[in-house]
Amino acid sequence: MSTHPVTEENPFVILASGPAPNPEGLLRRESSLVPKIPLQDGEQYRFHFDMSKCIGCKCCEVACAEQNNNPPDISWRRVGEMEGGVYPNTQRLYLSMGCNHCVEPSCMTGCPTEAYSKDAATGIVLHDANMCIGCEYCIWNCPYNVPVFNEERGVVGKCDMCHGRLAEGDKPACVNACPSEAIQIEIVNIEQWKKVYRESANAPGLPSADDTISTTRVTLPGGLPLDARKADYHRVKPEKPHFSLVAMTVLTQLAVGGFVAAWLLSLLSESRTPDVAGTAALIVGLLSFGISPLHLGRPAFAFRAVRNWKRSWLSREIVSLTGFGASATAYAVLLWLEIPAVNVVGAMATALGLCGITATSFLYLVPGRPAWRTPYTVVEFVLTGAVLGPLFIAVLGVTTPLLPVIVAAAAIGQLLNQVWKFVALTRSEEFEKQASARLLSREFALLVLLRLLLVVAGGVVLPLVDWMIAGFVLALAGELLGRYLFFVSVVPKNMALTFFEQAEAA
């Protein structure tokens, strides 16, 4: 508990000092915009943003770019705009946000390299560019879309509350620049804040604070209309397609599916054909997994991505898929050497492969991407393996009468999964999910239809008439197209932006 006086107005906020009276015509007002007292145990710094004062001048945004020498297209602080009411009772609101230095920062939890830390002394969420490999996973994780990828560096960056300035007793650049004194640094007691944050951390134009417990306190103007809406509400743009991830996820799922199917068939058969097919699937998996670091900003440091296996699904994906690759390779080698007890190794590879698919799908269940954060993602990824894996080994000549039926069942499952997902998105009350549905049903409508046709033709019709090669080609095209749509149609959670802007797609 803090020993500082607690005011009635803000039971949980301790302001360092009130505005100092200035007899000399207010020539240099004593700053009360940053705390002048040290933090106690259980406290951290946070931003206070006063929406009633902000005039939308964007001084903070320019000052931030200058402070951090960021290129003009990178904003660690952004000013967004909202509008409500009916002329002349129009309400224009502005939102200036940097990082919210959350109590439970999802950027940090997700980061595979532990580049993020929550500073023990100040509670500031820090990002270490030297440790970062530029996987951009933090951007997906952050519900406020705060971290920004810097193309010229190959790493992300974000607001660090100018901790270097605070340490010297100076105001952060945004606080210093704001002509309305709308931005302030305060001290918050974390335990008290956890009880009451919903009232003060939520505001129009901001995603819910529930995901990560944002520490930013927002003061709203009085007479706020209920219909205040982001000025960029109607501007929904597709996200980056991430082609290397499209290929990597689909092909590793194919590989696991193919290996598992081949291994199961080898248990029932004396022939070595399944083993050949399984090995082929493994090679596809190893190749596709091998190219995945290419999407990183710093591929040479991809190995760091296993550091955070305790918390990050991305680390876990890498650990389990590497394990799958290693054990499946061992299985293949042992098999060729005709050494017994290979089934234990095969079972291990199967288990690790399934873990890998699960981890891959779980890593997309991020707070910042609501359309991904559904069970449909897990089902989709598993069924991709279930459709493509058996078809792949069938192409290589391994089949049983049951195989086309399994493939057809999986493909029908995939079809229904897609349809259900679309209906769920459409019916959702969340803006981002609706907007994803909007993208799928407008910009991408033709591709969605094609994707569904391909899964039916390649996964159901052709296998049942035993046209395995054609079936495989069409089904693979369908799954790749589906994964492309998965990436481009997701609408990130974001803070309100201006009428013009869209945050950098990630």
Place this chain on the structure above:
Amino acid sequence: MKLSRLLGFDILGEKYAYGHDPEIGYTAAEKIPDKWVPTTCGYCSVGCGMYVGVKDGRAVSVRGNDDHPVNRGKLCPKGLAEHHTLDTDARARDPLLRRGGRLERVGWGEALDEMVSRFRGVQQKYGPRALGVVGTGQLVTEEFYALGKLVQLGFGTNNYDGNTTLCMASAVSGYKGSFGSDGPPGAYDDLEQADVVFLIGANIADNHPILCYRLEQNPRTKLIVADPRVSKTARLADLYLPLKPRSDLALLNGIAHILIHAGLIDRDYIDAHTTGFAELETHLEKYTPERVAAVTGLSEELIYRTALLYGRAKAPFIGWTMGVNHSTKGAETVNAICNLALLTGTIGRPGASPFSITGQCNAMGTRETGFTSGLPGYRKFDDAADREDLARLWNVSPDELPTERGLAYPDIVEACLKGDIKALWVIATNPIVSFPNVDVLRQAFENLDFLVVQDGYHPTPTTEIADLVLPAAIWGEKEGTYTNSERRVSKVNKAVDPPGEAKSDFDIFLAGAEKRGVRERLYPGWSGPKDAFEEWRRVSKGRLCDYSGLSYELLEQRHGVQWPFTEEDAARLNGEPPATSRLYADGQFQAENGKAKLWAVEWEPFSEQPNDSFPFILNTGRTVEHWHTRTKTKEVKILERLAPTAWLEMNPRDARRLSLQPHDRVRVVSPRSHVDDLELRITEIVAPGQVFMPFHYVERNSNVLTQSAFDPLSREPNYKQCAVRVERATLGR
């Protein structure tokens, strides 16, 4: 891209390193300068004090001056990135002369020879007044002073005006009419002292953000904002008046009517210090609240509340900008504003002021010294005593001084069109973007024998059509002074060298005078801006804008001082900061009898009313990110990103009727021309029947739509209202 970057070994650690600057503390290492040069911001007339950080001869950063009485360390987003305006590829580097249709590099000697001989040729053939000069509000006062002498005495033409006529001429004419002289009476301190602040046609949140900062320091005040558009400033208001376009004059008369009827006027003051009350009282009888409500679209209750708030205030402040000035009734509307201040007898009290918030950084400097709409020192062309006074100070014959104002800017354009002006010298302005109904101006310029454009940037839409381009130093590259809206004179200093062969405008004027053979007569013994300043101190002595007590040293030391500032004021200082200065606190005005004039001015509807073919009223204005014709701010990448393109605001009710969706591309058509491919913003910021677009963007220029309609008194254009229709774009995506 380098392999070490592609693989991730190089993350540009040096570029993104931090360091410690003794002045600003922890910051990006590349932004830490070798030295900080004090100066004054070169954008708007708020006149913020700042420092430019210079490293290895390049401007790398800026910071607000904490000790400056105007901004106390704050800057707007343009000011915060101002160093980026200096070092860009778009700067003019060499004199360029058109030969065989192409602009070719020439030396300064050849360029100025060509200019002087071509001017002489035209003047010999068509008469001295066949030369016109269009200046700016962007130069330093010393340059305006030098230029005025050069044009009027050296080149012998009085067809000299500036783009300030597109900006605050109505304020000048209005002040002259009401108080007998130009010169805003108040101070920014009034924003902090006023108990009522009434802003009319002034969107300070977008255009003068630092004044919002000053207003923010005053929690006691009631803010009233009158604007047809719910501007960023309107949303700050305690009382917002969404009046119909150009009904401001009716509203002001209506307020005066209520003040008189409610007995909220100061009869003693009126009797002692004004003339014209009886006529005004009779005139205002017809401005009943009912009628004013019908004209303005405001409820009677709102009009009463406004009038009573204003009338009962101890220190009411009225500020205005282009909503008032950009009008064919601009000067008279300013008179109606001044009427309110005079009727209540509050003028000169701390907090109370009819305050013209000016546009450009040194529009005030050209008003004081400029020799365009008046003689230097607010002297009058038609006053023989003023002319004799000036002739004596300059040691010239009074016959050399013109007895009347030459053509104003729009009339210069008209004269070019008619062939009366054959050579034109355009200085630090970009009329191809900023002049209304710009196609007419284009034709006018095509008619010229010789067009000289002197600018810091090339190409601009105007330098591109010039016969001779003179490259000029800009803010940050030269020395002098600016006067801001509150009459505060601040020092401007050179931080870096101009690019290439560019010279300061001051040096160009002196070199031009040399070529013309008038340098010693006009500028005896001058070598730098300080010589001009010293002469100007003597010339302004005893005038309302008295500089005689000012010196460069004092301005540096005090970070700006308001005029009038006499030698006695300087002697009294005794180490203390100068007190805030307000004009007319003693009730003595600049008119002959010392009395201010109350004007009976009549509201009229604007001329181009919407009709079936052009059903919308187009309003034009600014956005905080950009400055005027975007010559400078287009070069500042972060500002360009924040406001990359022009847009059109339309009310949802109109959009529904036209079946338009948000972000649709539209085409705006006026009776004159059209703008295509504008991004549509459907918003309740504008009223049904009105649309708004910003005027900064040459690519989608609002001024191909606006009218050739000018205030008969001030000659200021009517930018704010014209009739248009909106269609789906034919170009674009």
